[in-house]
Amino acid sequence: MGGKMKSFFKNRLSLKDRNGPLTKELRLAQNSAFGMVPERLNPERTLPSICGYCSTGCQLDIHMQGGEPVNLSASSDYPVNLGMACPKGWEALTPLKASDRGVVPLLRHSSEGQNPVSWEIAFETFTQRFKALQQKHGNEAVAWLGTGQITNEEMGLLGALAKFGMGWIHGDGNTRQCMASAVTAYKQSFGFDAPPYSYEDLEISETLVFIGANPAIAHPILWHRVMLNPNRPDIIVIDPRVTETSSAATLHLPIRPKSDLTLFYALAHLMIQEQWLDKDFISAHTSGFDSYARFVEPFNLECASRETGLEREVICDLARRIHESKAASFWWTMGVNQGYQGTRTAQSIINLALMTGNIGRPGTGANSITGQCNAMGSRLFSNTSSLFAGRNFENNKDRASVAGLLDIPVEHVPSQPSLPYDRIIDAVEAGEIKGLWIIATNPGHSWIDQSRWLRLLREKLEFLVVQDMYYSTETAREADLFLPAAGWGEKSGTFINSERRLGVIQSVATPPGEARSDFEIFKGIAEHWGCGEMFESWKSPEEAFSILKKLTIDQPCDISGVENYDMLVEQGGIQWPYSQALAQEGPAQPERRLYEDGRFFHEDGRARFIFEAVQSPPEPTDEYYSFWLITGRASSAQWHTQTRTAKSLILRELSPQCLYVDIHPQDATALGIQQEELVEIKSRRGRVRAVARVIAAVRPGQIFLPMHDSSVNQLTHPSFDPYSRQPSYKACAVHVQKKS
Ligand code: SF4
Known part of the structure; x- marks a missing residue:
């Protein structure tokens, strides 16, 4: 086994034991995730600037000496990040000095x-x-x-x-x-591409439902905002995988990949059956509810359980928790948007917020968190x-x-x-x-x-x-x-x-x-x-x-x-x-949400219930391509194609050291694959090799690959949401075998 593979499981927690000249910097990066302020270099002046990685939009204070940036810290008085930054933010200056910068056409x-x-x-x-x-x-x-x-x-x-x-x-x-699916969903449902929320909603919501989202990794500062919520909120995660976020949740629903649309239609049906509705809101501020109610009738618990792989009681429990909450909020990211029915899935979430009156009030909303800065x-x-x-x-x-x-x-x-x-x-x-x-x-x-x-x-x-x-x-x-x-x-x-x-x-x-x-x-x-x-x-x-x-x-x-x-x-x-x-009227309030007056951007001021039949996956599994491939983020220290983050030694040290694949122990045993052995993953479009991480974080029949490795998209299937034309990265059929 090569040195690269041996160091595969090295992660940020092991860094504290490392010695040598980098230890101080590495510890600084570790601390950064928890909002600790680094040593400063007595800057001559400090310039605030919004971070250039993710859509959270943290503000960083850049410390200047002699006209050059020498260090940075997270702004403590900015309403977004409140003195915190993730490792990427702390290392934001490093990629500027990389040796492969373009310096001439x-x-x-x-x-x-x-x-x-x-x-x-x-x-x-x-x-x-x-x-x-x-x-x-x-x-x-x-x-x-x-x-x-x-x-x-x-x-x-x-x-x-x-x-x-x-x-x-x-x-x-x-x-x-x-985020094209979220854009299309908002435009069609609300009349304008206008996400309703403010980050404050993360801190005051009683029930937070995360769908296809892993904010503990993908939006760590927003996850910190959830941790600041004093209501001891119910945190519900709907995700096929066990993730950093689902591990901290009060309820995790490990649904089958791309069965979320069925789940949300079934939830709507259940809410209607139980009359767990905000009828006044529906009547005053929406249109199309009666048609929606008729449409979701076939989505009973039996159908939902069969399609999602969830127990009926779990689905009922989810519905009850949403109903009993005074302020429920729904947050989704790429697990929804990057689907072949991403727009309709986003709208099924919007529909749930509308029918339960969970929009336009503090701590509520159908809230898409986007990706890039x-x-x-x-x-x-x-x-x-x-x-x-x-x-x-x-x-x-x-x-x-x-x-x-x-x-x-x-x-x-x-x-x-x-x-x-x-x-x-x-x-x-x-x-x-x-x-x-x-x-x-x-x-x-x-x-x-x-x-x-x-x-x-x-x-x-x-x-x-x-x-x-x-x-x-x-x-x-x-x-x-x-x-x-x-x-x-x-x-x-x-x-x-x-x-x-x-x-x-x-x-x-x-x-x-x-x-x-x-x-x-x-x-x-x-x-x-x-x-x-x-x-x-x-x-x-x-x-x-x-x-x-x-x-x-x-x-x-x-x-x-x-x-x-x-x-x-x-x-x-x-x-x-x-x-x-x-x-x-004066300076803007630091946190403002939309639709507080119940008026949406369609001409009649009403939001629309929009829905459509559930489609089969464009590339189903079969006898040979028998596994579902799920892709996603692996680390808060990596950004997309790593064009910038790979320039930082610290961020590289905080990231997986080579491409790994999560595979369930049951599947690994059946295929004779041991922990850390090399595995070949093949789709109809290409093949990649990865080191096995045998772990029950995925269900049998599913594997997970981090999206940051340049080879992973050789496997993905070019299917698209028909309305947003967003690629469906999250589920395709692959063959898995031990690499001989
Ligand atoms: S990359 Fe990190 S520091 Fe930058 S905005 Fe996102 S969460 Fe904040």
Whole structure:
């Protein structure tokens, strides 16, 4: 057995016993998870900045000396994190110093690989190649793939530049991978993509139901907020696996993968049978309940127990707990969103909150927690699936409104929305999209059915531009043109977190070499494309912020009452909406939830009950591919494709040391697999090797692989929710065998 495998089970708890020069730093990282303040270096000044990893949106105080960031600590007076940060936050500065940072544009010459060129040549090449493709094949022959990791101002400028300045139709973001189902569910059910909650709800709810969510790992600071709840709350976890969160729960329901929709329909049926309803709320604030009640009739306990694998009594117990709670809240993440019926599953959760009146009151809500630091900003300002600030491309009034606010001809605003991410990839395969610009994302690692995508990047595209901090990602290595970008900490702007809170990120370090902020790169492209004049008023991130504010006026996400960045910093971030009218009433309350008046965003003010028949899995198990593969997060020290977190020795030490697979002892025995032995996992699309962790955290017939390893998406099945087009990462059929 190699050294890598021997150290496989090393984890953060064993670090306290380690000696050597790193011990102090490692202990610091351990402490960080529990909110302890590190030693400071007598900073000359401290600059607060929102963390650039996850959607929790913690604020970090960056300590400066001699104009350089030397350390950081978690802001104790910020209403989100209250002095806490997870290991990623504490290590946020480290990835800036990595040796594989892009420091100069790189251009591929056919036989010589990628070679350094000047920005002038890079911009000229970008412009000439994309314009040539558009002239020859039309505007639909090019597309961009963006991200939830850049600022609102950068997203806004990119979306305006590509669509209004360069005439592109198609552009989507990696946010499609994490929360598109929640977006679609909210839009259809509430009339706008507007999550109702504030983080305070975690602390005051009596009953918290987590569905397909493992916040102890994925959103550790939100989990801390649950731990601060003084009500000794009932914590219920609905998840096929035993997780860090379910281990601390008062009730864990280990359902069969993707049987959650059946469970929620059965719960609705049970609630109706028992008359455990808020009839006044249903009648005053919703529509479609009677049809829903008829629809869920067949979902009796027998059906629910058969499909979910749960005992009837457990399902009844869950219903009773929700009914008896004065304030129940429902929280979901990727276990729901990344499903082939993710939208309808999210809506079945929303339906439950509506019929029990658990929305618009403290401690309640149907609450999607999103993933990336600015996924919520992408929802409003990326100009991809929605026109700016939640408008529609197909709506003439909306197009005219945006054109008027930006002072551009309305003909520049496309009247069709972009293809979603997966359809862009299909169009690449079909030869319809020939040029692609990928910004701050690494789909060569993260996209479902990864091998197909990498093949298309290599074989089908005529021109691929990748804009990223690092030249070494799986995607950047394929680029014809690489544009080196500044990262978090090297630029300023705003993010929006999961509870709709706008916060400021600050530039505390200088980008290496010739790297530029994404904002500056977009400005440079605009100038070379010949549409720079259209973006003259987007002079700086803060001036761009003023433009974005204008675009939100009279929309549900109105932030026109936010004066400037200073106001956001002084008030500890501000949740949308914060209109000029609200600002006249005084500073924003630190925690605000939506729908307190029972009015939703549909024209009639009512929320909708939306439902649909339960579908069979797109790729069922069979005699050979007999296991369900579940993927998910493995550690709070890793982030997505590890593009940044793997740069930190501390975070690497806190993470699994190699790819492992969780397999139930019963299955391991049947297959002759011992603890820590090498296992081969095969799907119809690829095969990977992993070290066996024989553990009853998964049920028989299921295995779990962490999503952070670059090989895992060779296995996943390319199926998608039909409404949100979000990939269904969470369940596909695989064959498992001991590696001989
Ligand atoms: S990664 Fe998320 S939880 Fe961790 S410090 Fe950053 S914002 Fe907070």
